[in-house]
Amino acid sequence: MDSQLRDQIPTFGAKQDTAGGAGLSGGFSALASGGGRSAFETFIIILVAVVIIGGSELLLGIFQVPQYIMPKPSQIGAALITEWPFIWPHLVVTICELLIGFAIGASIGFVLAAVITQFPFAEKIVTPYILLLVTTPMLALVPLLVLRFGFGWEPRIIAVALASGPMVMINSATGFRRVDLAKIALARSFGASTFQIFTKIRIPMAMPMIIVGLMVGSIFGLLTTVGAEMVGGAEGLGNRLNYYSSMIRMPQFFAVITLLAIIGISIYVFFFWVGKKWANWEA
Amino acid sequence: MNAIGALGLSRVDAAAPAKMVVEGASKFYQARSGVVHALDNVSLEVREGEFLCILGPSGCGKSTLLWSMAGLHGLSGGRIRLGQEPIVKPHPEIAMIFQEANLLPWRNLEKNIELPFELKKIAPDKARIKALLERVGLKGFETKMPRELSGGMQQRASIVRSLAVNPSVLLMDEPFGALDAFTRDEMNLLIQEIWMETRKTIIFITHSIVEALFLADRIVVMSARPGRIQEIIDVDLPRPRGVEVQSTPEFIERANAIKAMIDHRRA
Ligand SMILES: Nc1ncnc2c1ncn2[C@@H]1O[C@H](COP(=O)(O)OP(=O)(O)OP(=O)(O)O)[C@@H](O)[C@H]1O
Numbered sequence: 357m358d359s360q361l362r363d364q365i366p367t368f369g370a371k372q373d374t375a376g377g378a379g380l381s382g383g384f385s386a387l388a389s390g391g392g393r394s395a396f397e398t399f400i401i402i403l404v405a406v407v408i409i410g411g412s413e414l415l416l417g418i419f420q421v422p423q424y425i426m427p428k429p430s431q432i433g434a435a436l437i438t439e440w441p442f443i444w445p446h447l448v449v450t451i452c453e454l455l456i457g458f459a460i461g462a463s464i465g466f467v468l469a470a471v472i473t474q475f476p477f478a479e480k481i482v483t484p485y486i487l488l489l490v491t492t493p494m495l496a497l498v499p500l501l502v503l504r505f506g507f508g509w510e511p512r513i514i515a516v517a518l519a520s521g522p523m524v525m526i527n528s529a530t531g532f533r534r535v536d537l538a539k540i541a542l543a544r545s546f547g548a549s550t551f552q553i554f555t556k557i558r559i560p561m562a563m564p565m566i567i568v569g570l571m572v573g574s575i576f577g578l579l580t581t582v583g584a585e586m587v588g589g590a591e592g593l594g595n596r597l598n599y600y601s602s603m604i605r606m607p608q609f610f611a612v613i614t615l616l617a618i619i620g621i622s623i624y625v626f627f628f629w630v631g632k633k634w635a636n637w638e639a
Numbered sequence: 640m641n642a643i644g645a646l647g648l649s650r651v652d653a654a655a656p657a658k659m660v661v662e663g664a665s666k667f668y669q670a671r672s673g674v675v676h677a678l679d680n681v682s683l684e685v686r687e688g689e690f691l692c693i694l695g696p697s698g699c700g701k702s703t704l705l706w707s708m709a710g711l712h713g714l715s716g717g718r719i720r721l722g723q724e725p726i727v728k729p730h731p732e733i734a735m736i737f738q739e740a741n742l743l744p745w746r747n748l749e750k751n752i753e754l755p756f757e758l759k760k761i762a763p764d765k766a767r768i769k770a771l772l773e774r775v776g777l778k779g780f781e782t783k784m785p786r787e788l789s790g791g792m793q794q795r796a797s798i799v800r801s802l803a804v805n806p807s808v809l810l811m812d813e814p815f816g817a818l819d820a821f822t823r824d825e826m827n828l829l830i831q832e833i834w835m836e837t838r839k840t841i842i843f844i845t846h847s848i849v850e851a852l853f854l855a856d857r858i859v860v861m862s863a864r865p866g867r868i869q870e871i872i873d874v875d876l877p878r879p880r881g882v883e884v885q886s887t888p889e890f891i892e893r894a895n896a897i898k899a900m901i902d903h904r905r906a
């Protein structure tokens with residue numbers, strides 16, 4: 357592909373950002389916004405949380421809403437503590453499925469993006485199919501996968517990989533497509549090899565979009581993990597949601613929901629931090 | 640210890656040996672709209688230690704010529720040599736300085752300057768880098784990110800990056816074209832000083848007659864479509880040249896002569 361670049365003298369001054377990335381291109385603003393929060397803003401955010409939790413505690417008490425419709429925050433907290441010995445093995449299952457499925461999906465997605473963007477023709481052919489994978493809810497495949505693999509971990513891990521991989525792929529590809537000919541020429545003028553150009557120029561250049569892809573992909577992965585456990589699993593937090601709701605044990609049900617929210621927020625915070633550290637030059 | 644080099648005299652002997660030779664260079668581009676004839680039979684000898692400016696209108700093939708000399712792309716016909724070595728790919732003795740500083744935005748100043756060493760897999764010459772940074776007035780900015788530096792500072796950093804690996808030939812493609820007039824004068828003075836101290840062979844592309852006259856030992860005037868050498872002019876103004884030389888009658892007279900030559904050609 358470099359032979360093709362060889363004749364191109366870049367136009368300076370003009371920002372060359374090859375647009376046209378499907379999926380969430382330019383989504384780094386999602387990472388960037390919310391950065392640099394002042395102490396005052398943090399205080400307000402915490403205050404809102406306290407008001408919501410305290411307010412619902414109070415209102416649910418005043419109107420005597422039955423526990424099976426909506427438990428009080430204090431009841432949810434208590435359930436989380438008392439039920440913890442029974443919940444945590446399922447939490448471990450969910451996190452393992454998510455991590456394994458995401459690791460498989462993200463690696464394949466990343467490598468595919470890095471390779472495919474080097475071959476514009478192949479990329480044009482493959483992209484619609486990747487889009488199909490992005491837009492089709494992979495959850496729908498779970499019953500089919502269960503028929504083939506049974507109620508074990510495999511169908512869920514496959515579903516998670518299928519849900520997160522294309523997300524990582526499509527965003528990373530958008531990143532890899534931003535070629536800056538001048539920077540590649542610079543590296544070549546110092547004798548860089550194709551591999552060095554890839555590691556020292558292309559990857560750092562694509563990094564903001566890769567991180568966006570990882571973030572969105574892992575959140576998609578979480579949704580799919582829980583969904584798959586609800587549809588076809590004997591274990592995991594999704595399975596617990598089914599179990600507690602069928603038993604009408606609402607405090608325990610909401611305790612699981614709280615755990616899922618914490619996992620989701622942790623993923624976001626983690627990638628936000630990664631973005632700050634590895635791609636802060638762009639924001 | 641002087642890490643940059645001994646102070647030398649400024650004039651280049653016309654009999655100095657050829658450092659780089661361009662022989663009958665031609666280049667055709669395959670564009671979507673058809674074939675573009677960018678260079679037509681360009682021959683040129685660059686002398687050892689010379690400051691050569693290439694002057695010409697937009698699109699006359701200046702960058703095409705320089706990129707070929709850098710080994711960044713091939714010619715359709717003709718040859719380029721560094722001494723006796725044919726240039727067919729980038730050469731460690733030749734460094735290129737681009738129009739914009741072309742720093743990597745994700746690396747700080749120091750890491751940007753160490754890039755060539757990293758790519759060549761050698762340990763950075765810290766002493767030389769330090770001396771060069773001091774020389775161009777960037778001492779203390781090592782940990783700054785490119786976006787925190789002004790345009791002139793960025794271009795100075797890119798000059799340090801190229802000089803750090805101690806090439807003998809510097810190719811500069813309109814390096815100060817994007818800078819404001821004051822910074823540009825400053826950079827021209829700096830590059831003249833660096834050239835006089837280091838005795839590098841410099842090939843410098845510009846649109847500006849004043850810049851070419853101010854810097855060059857010789858000016859190669861090119862004409863467009865297809866790109867050809869129209870004229871090679873010796874500039875015998877004494878060195879070091881200060882900014883004030885630009886308002887002397889000798890300078891203005893020469894500038895007008897070059898302008899007339901280009902206009903004549905166009906009419
Ligand atoms: N990759 C390319 N494909 C097709 N035509 C090209 C390509 N690169 C340059 N050209 C054409 O070749 C001619 C010479 O281009 P070049 O960039 O060398 O000119 P230049 O003298 O450097 O111009 P400028 O002063 O604007 O930088 C121009 O007409 C340009 O349009």
Ligand SMILES: [Mg+2]
Binds near residue numbers: 702703812
């Ligand atoms: Mg040019």
